[in-house]
Amino acid sequence: MRHILSILMENESGAMSRVVGLFSARDYNIDSLAVAATEDKTLSRMTIVTHGDDTVLEQITKQLNKLVEVVKVVDLNESRFVERELMLVKVRAVGKDRDEFLRLAEIYRGRVVDVTDKTYTIEVTGSSDKLDSFLETLGKTSILETVRTGAAGIGRGERILKI
Amino acid sequence: MQLSGAQILVQSLKAEGVEYVFGYPGGAVLEIYDALFQFNKLKHILVRHEQAAVHAADAYSRTSGKVGVALVTSGPGATNAVTGIATAYSDSIPLVVITGQVATPAIGTDAFQEVDTVGITRPCVKHNFLVTDINDLAVTIKKAFQIAATGRPGPVVVDIPKDVTQAMAKFSYPQEDVFIRSYQPVTQGHAGQIKKAVQMFASAKRPLVYFGGGVVLGNAHQELIDFIHLTGVPCTGTLMGLGAFPSSDRQFLGMLGMHGTYEANLAMQDADVVLAIGARFDDRVVSVPSKFLEKPKKIIHIDIDPSSIAKRVKVDIPIVGDVKNVLADMAALWKKQELLLSPTSLEKWWQSLESWRKRDCLWFDNDNDGDIIKPQYVLQKLAEITRNSAIITSDVGQHQMFTAQYYPFERPRQWLNSGGLGTMGVGLPYAMGAKLAAPDQDVFCITGEGSIQMNIQELSTCFQYKIPINVVTLNNGYLGMVRQWQELYYSNRESETYFDSLPDFVKLAEAYGHIGIRIDKKGDVEGALLEAIKQKDRLVFMDFITDKKQNVFPMVGNGKGLDEMVLPPHMRETPKDSDVNDVKDRDYDTRSVP
Ligand SMILES: Cc1ncc(C[n+]2csc(CCOP(=O)(O)OP(=O)(O)O)c2C)c(N)n1
Numbered sequence: 001m002r003h004i005l006s007i008l009m010e011n012e013s014g015a016m017s018r019v020v021g022l023f024s025a026r027d028y029n030i031d032s033l034a035v036a037a038t039e040d041k042t043l044s045r046m047t048i049v050t051h052g053d054d055t056v057l058e059q060i061t062k063q064l065n066k067l068v069e070v071v072k073v074v075d076l077n078e079s080r081f082v083e084r085e086l087m088l089v090k091v092r093a094v095g096k097d098r099d100e101f102l103r104l105a106e107i108y109r110g111r112v113v114d115v116t117d118k119t120y121t122i123e124v125t126g127s128s129d130k131l132d133s134f135l136e137t138l139g140k141t142s143i144l145e146t147v148r149t150g151a152a153g154i155g156r157g158e159r160i161l162k163i
Numbered sequence: 164m165q166l167s168g169a170q171i172l173v174q175s176l177k178a179e180g181v182e183y184v185f186g187y188p189g190g191a192v193l194e195i196y197d198a199l200f201q202f203n204k205l206k207h208i209l210v211r212h213e214q215a216a217v218h219a220a221d222a223y224s225r226t227s228g229k230v231g232v233a234l235v236t237s238g239p240g241a242t243n244a245v246t247g248i249a250t251a252y253s254d255s256i257p258l259v260v261i262t263g264q265v266a267t268p269a270i271g272t273d274a275f276q277e278v279d280t281v282g283i284t285r286p287c288v289k290h291n292f293l294v295t296d297i298n299d300l301a302v303t304i305k306k307a308f309q310i311a312a313t314g315r316p317g318p319v320v321v322d323i324p325k326d327v328t329q330a331m332a333k334f335s336y337p338q339e340d341v342f343i344r345s346y347q348p349v350t351q352g353h354a355g356q357i358k359k360a361v362q363m364f365a366s367a368k369r370p371l372v373y374f375g376g377g378v379v380l381g382n383a384h385q386e387l388i389d390f391i392h393l394t395g396v397p398c399t400g401t402l403m404g405l406g407a408f409p410s411s412d413r414q415f416l417g418m419l420g421m422h423g424t425y426e427a428n429l430a431m432q433d434a435d436v437v438l439a440i441g442a443r444f445d446d447r448v449v450s451v452p453s454k455f456l457e458k459p460k461k462i463i464h465i466d467i468d469p470s471s472i473a474k475r476v477k478v479d480i481p482i483v484g485d486v487k488n489v490l491a492d493m494a495a496l497w498k499k500q501e502l503l504l505s506p507t508s509l510e511k512w513w514q515s516l517e518s519w520r521k522r523d524c525l526w527f528d529n530d531n532d533g534d535i536i537k538p539q540y541v542l543q544k545l546a547e548i549t550r551n552s553a554i555i556t557s558d559v560g561q562h563q564m565f566t567a568q569y570y571p572f573e574r575p576r577q578w579l580n581s582g583g584l585g586t587m588g589v590g591l592p593y594a595m596g597a598k599l600a601a602p603d604q605d606v607f608c609i610t611g612e613g614s615i616q617m618n619i620q621e622l623s624t625c626f627q628y629k630i631p632i633n634v635v636t637l638n639n640g641y642l643g644m645v646r647q648w649q650e651l652y653y654s655n656r657e658s659e660t661y662f663d664s665l666p667d668f669v670k671l672a673e674a675y676g677h678i679g680i681r682i683d684k685k686g687d688v689e690g691a692l693l694e695a696i697k698q699k700d701r702l703v704f705m706d707f708i709t710d711k712k713q714n715v716f717p718m719v720g721n722g723k724g725l726d727e728m729v730l731p732p733h734m735r736e737t738p739k740d741s742d743v744n745d746v747k748d749r750d751y752d753t754r755s756v757p
Contacts, residue, residue, distance in 0.1 A: 010345055025286050062470035068290040068310060071345040
C-alpha cells in the first residue's frame with residue numbers, strides 16, 4: 001500500500017542523507033521525496049512517499065525514529081490528509097494543439113507559465129494521481145519535458161506535526 | 164585561557180573519565196598526538212593497525228562497561244577503522260571513535276588522505292559528527308559520549324579536520340548531559356504492558372526465558388537471575404547473552420540457535436510463552452520465522468530499541484524500556500500478586516527438558532583417537548584449570564562455537580566475541596583491550612590459525628606494553644567452519660579452505676618477544692595450559708594442533724527449524740530417538756519421558 005510519511009528533523013547538513021541511506025541500506029523504496037526548511041529554521045520537514053505492507057511500514061517508522069536527527073515521524077495515512085505535488089510540463093504546442101492544451105490546462109487548473117511559438121510550459125499542482133492523469137491526457141507524443149517536486153503532505157483539520 | 168582544538172579534545176576525554184585511548188597517528192591527527200604527548204595523563208596504546216585500535220577499544224568497553232575510545236588519522240586510518248566500527252555497531256557496543264580529517268578548506272577537493280569518513284561510516288554507526296567549528300568541539304564530544312552510552316548503545320564517530328585541532332578557543336566542558344531534542348531514549352517500561360506480560364507469563368504451561376546481549380549491556384544480569392529463580396522457569400541465552408545467567412545453574416539449558424544445545428532448541432520450539440529479553444530473534448537464533456512459529460506460541464519482548472521488536476517475528480506484548488528496570492518491575496509485580504505457574508504443568512515441562520538434556524548433545528568421543536587433540540577437550544581442560552572464571556575472547560569459526568558450547572561462562576562481560584558481524588581478527592585485539600580493562604584477570608584468546616592471521620601484528624603491541632594475555636590456537640589447518648559447510652552442503656568440496664603453508668606460530672611468537680609452545684599430543688594439553696597460567700608477566704602463545712575434521716554439532720542448517728538439528732554422531736546412533744522430527748510431530752502431552 002502507498003503511504004505518505006511526514007518527517008520532522010534537525011535542519012543539519014547530512015541529516016537528509018541519513019534518511020535516504022536508511023531506505024537504500026534496508027532495501028525499502030522511496031517513490032518520492034520532498035524536503036525543505038520549516039517556519040522554524042532549525043527544523044526541516046520531509047515528505048516521503050513509499051509503499052509496503054504493515055510490517056514494512058512499522059519497521060520504516062521505527063528505523064526513522066532511531067536516527068538521532070529525526071524529531072518526529074508520522075504516517076499521514078493514519079488519518080485524513082491533503083497531498084500536493086507541483087509539476088512543470090513542457091509540451092510541443094503548434095497548430096490546433098495550442099488551443100487544445102490551453103483548454104486541458106484549465107480543466108486541471110493549470111497555468112501556462114512560459115510560451116514560445118512552438119511550446120507551452122504548464123504548471124499544475126495536485127495529488128500525484130491528478131498529475132499522472134494530466135500527463136496521460138496530454139499524450140506522450142507532445143510532451144517534451146516534465147519536472148515534478150514529489151508529494152508534500154499535511155494532516156487535515158486540527159492535526160499538526162510540530163514539536 | 165585559550166586552548167587548541169587538540170588540547171580541547173584531550174581535556175574533554177579526560178573530563179569523560181577516559182583511561183585508555185587506542186590509536187595510530189598520521190598527518191591529520193599530528194596536533195592531537197602532540198597534545199597527548201604534552202598532557203601525558205591519558206594512556207595511549209599504539210596498535211599496529213587501526214582495525215585493532217577499534218577492536219581493542221571495543222573490548223575495553225565490553226569488559227569494563229565504559230565507553231571505549233579509539234583515535235585514527237584521516238583517509239586510510241579511517242577506512243582501516245571501519246571493520247572495527249561495524250563490528251561494534253552489530254553488537255551495540257558504546258565507542259567514541261575520533262578520526263582526523265583534512266583541513267576544512269581542503270574538504271571535498273580530493274586532498275591527500277581525504278575520504279568522506281562521515282559518509283563511509285554512516286550506515287554502521289549509531290551517529291556521527293563532522294566538527295567544522297572549534298566552538299562546537301567540546302559539546303560534540305559530550306554528545307558523542309552521551310549518545311554512545313545511552314539507549315541502545317553503539318559507536319559514534321567524531322571527524323575532526325586538522326585546522327579545527329589547530330584553532331584556538333576557550334575550553335569549557337558541559338557538566339550536565341546536553342539536551343538533544345531529537346534523541347530521548349525510553350528507559351521505563353509501560354506499566355500496563357508490564358502487567359499484561361506478567362499475567363501472560365504466569366498463565367504459561369511451557370514457559371521459557373530467552374535472553375540476549377542486551378541483558379549484559381544493560382547490566383541487568385542480577386535482575387534476570389532473580390526473575391528466573393523467582394518463577395522457576397527454564398532459560399536459554401544467545402551467543403551474546405552467555406554469562407548473563409550462570410551456565411552452571413540448573414535452570415539454564417545452554418545456548419540456543421544454529422549451534423545451540425538440543426534441549427535449548429527444542430525448548431524454544433516447544434514453548435508456549437517465550438519471554439525475550441534484550442534479544443532480537445536473529446536468524447542465527449530462530450533460523451526461519453515461519454518454522455519457528457509452526458508451534459503456536461505467545462511472545463513477550465523487552466528491548467530498549469523499539470525497532471528490534473517485531474522485526475522478524477510477530478510479538479504479542481512489546482515492552483520498550485531498559486531491561487534492568489523492566490525486569491525489576493516484573494519481579495516486583497509477580498511477588499506482589501503472589502503469582503505462581505501451574506506446578507503440574509511446570510513439572511511436566513521440566514521432565515521433558517531433563518529428558519532432552521539427558522541426551523547429552525555435547526558429549527564427544529575423547530578416548531578412541533589415541534593422542535589426537537580434540538578442540539572440545541582443550542576447552543574443557545581450560546575451563547577446569549581456570550575454574551570457569553577467565554575472561555575469554557574468541558575469533559570467528561568452529562573454535563568460537565566450541566568455546567560457546569564448552570566453556571561455562573558464569574558472569575557477564577566474561578565472554579567477548581563478534582556475535583553480530585562475525586569478524587575474524589577480533590580475538591587478539593579483544594584480549595588486549597580486556598586485559599587492560601581487567602589487569603587482574605586471566606585472559607585467553609581462543610582462535611583459529613585462519614583468524615589469528617588477520618590481526619597477528621598486534622603481538623607486537625602486546626610486547627611493547629607488556630600485556631600478558633594467553634593465545635590458544637585450535638589449529639586444525641583448515642578454515643574449519645567453512646570446511647564444515649563444504650562437507651555438509653557442498654559434497655565435501657574443500658574449495659580454498661585449507662592451509663598448506665602455515666607459519667611456525669611458535670617461532671613467530673618468539674620473534675615478537677613472547678613464549679611460544681606447540682602442543683600436538685592430548686597428554687600435553689593440561690601441562691601447557693598450566694604453564695600459561697603460571698606465566699603472569701609474559702604472553703604465552705599456545706599452538707594446539709587439533710583433530711583436523713571435527714565438526715560443530717548440533718547444527719541447524721539454513722532454512723531448517725530449530726527442531727531439525729543435525730545431531731552429533733553419538734545421538735544419531737540410537738535408532739528410535741535419532742529422528743528429531745519424530746519429537747516434533749508428537750504432541751507435548753503425550754510425549755513419553757524416558
Ligand atoms: C573477516 C572475515 N572473513 C571471512 C569470514 C568467513 N569465515 C567465517 S568462519 C571462517 C573460518 C575460520 O577459520 P579459523 O580461524 O581457522 O577457525 P576454525 O573455524 O578452523 O576454528 C571464515 C573464513 C569471516 N567471518 N570474517
